Amino acid sequence: EQNDTIRLFSLMPNFPDLLCTQIIELALTSNNDTSEVSKRLVVKSLQALLNLETTFGEMSHLLIGASMIYHDKTARSIAAEIWIKGVETQKLDSRLIGFIIGKHEYIEFAPIKRFTDLIIENMYQISPEHNRQLEIMICACLKELPMSPIKNTKKLIELYYELLSLNQSKVDSYLIDNQFKEWEKSDTLKKTIDNLMK
Numbered sequence: 001e002q003n004d005t006i007r008l009f010s011l012m013p014n015f016p017d018l019l020c021t022q023i024i025e026l027a028l029t030s031n032n033d034t035s036e037v038s039k040r041l042v043v044k045s046l047q048a049l050l051n052l053e054t055t056f057g058e059m060s061h062l063l064i065g066a067s068m069i070y071h072d073k074t075a076r077s078i079a080a081e082i083w084i085k086g087v088e089t090q091k092l093d094s095r096l097i098g099f100i101i102g103k104h105e106y107i108e109f110a111p112i113k114r115f116t117d118l119i120i121e122n123m124y125q126i127s128p129e130h131n132r133q134l135e136i137m138i139c140a141c142l143k144e145l146p147m148s149p150i151k152n153t154k155k156l157i158e159l160y161y162e163l164l165s166l167n168q169s170k171v172d173s174y175l176i177d178n179q180f181k182e183w184e185k186s187d188t189l190k191k192t193i194d195n196l197m198k
Contacts, residue, residue, distance in 0.1 A: 005041060009048035016052060017059035020045070024059065028066045039072045046078040055091040064092070065100030068118055069110040076114065080122035087133045098137035102144025112152040115141070119159055128167075135163040139172050147182040154192055157183075161196045171196060 005023075009016055023045045027038035046067055049060060056064070067079035086092025105112050123134055138160045145153060164171065171180075176197070183189045 005044035006048045006051075009045070009052065013052050014054050015057075016049060016054065017057040020049075020057075020059040020063040024063055024066065028063070028070070034071055039075065042067060042070060042075045043072065043078065046075055046082065050078060050082050050085065053089075056086065056093075058096070061093060061096045062100055065097045066104060068097070068101060069104055069112075069114045071110070071114075076118050077122055080118055083123065084126060084130065087130050094133040094137040095140045098140030099144060101137075102141035105141065105150065106144055106146055108150055112150060112156060116152060116155045116159060124159075125166075131163055131166050132169075135160065135167050135169060138163065139175065142175055142179055143172070145179060147179065149183050149186050149189055153183070154189055157189065157192050157196065161192070164196070 005019075008019055012018065023041060027041045045063065049056070049064065064079050064082050067075045068083075070076055070079070083092060083094070083097065087094065101115055104110060105115070119134065119138075123130070125131065138156060142156065142160060163169075180193050180197070184193045
């Protein structure tokens with residue numbers, strides 16, 4: 001399948017969601033699938049999406065979001081490139097990507113460190129608009145995380161704090177009333193959240 005992926009996407013450039021559904025079913029339903037075939041299929045699909053000049057639908061967002069926490073670094077980097085281009089062209093919804101990643105992290109589908117590392121290495125400080133969209137994405141992700149904090153939540157909160165400072169934004173009130181209220185009880189997160197709330 002991976003050999004024909006880019007060609008198939010080019011045959012239906014305005015409706016990639018149908019193919020994205022198949023790719024997700026074949027290669028992204030389990031985080032334990034580390035086969036080379038699945039990896040190549042995901043990478044080729046992302047390369048195809050990167051070259052499309054279309055507004056992405058829900059399944060395309062799901063493929064991009066899931067790829068941002070995928071085990072393969074090349075796939076994560078291409079997913080970040082798609083986001084960068086999508087922000088510039090306004091053809092991608094950062095909030096939806098964050099929601100998707102948060103839903104995956106709620107069940108600890110993949111280590112959240114993959115996402116935080118990707119942000120630091122590929123997505124941070126590209127432009128003021130990218131910083132605003134990244135804040136939106138991280139906020140949406142944080143809203144979906146469990147009330148009992150998972151490993152590396154602290155780093156994601158710290159990135160959110162940095163973006164709030166850069167964008168001169170305020171903490172989302174939903175986070176204050178829900179996740180932060182609970183996470184503040186954790187010894188590892190209390191100081192970070194206290195700094196954020198000042």
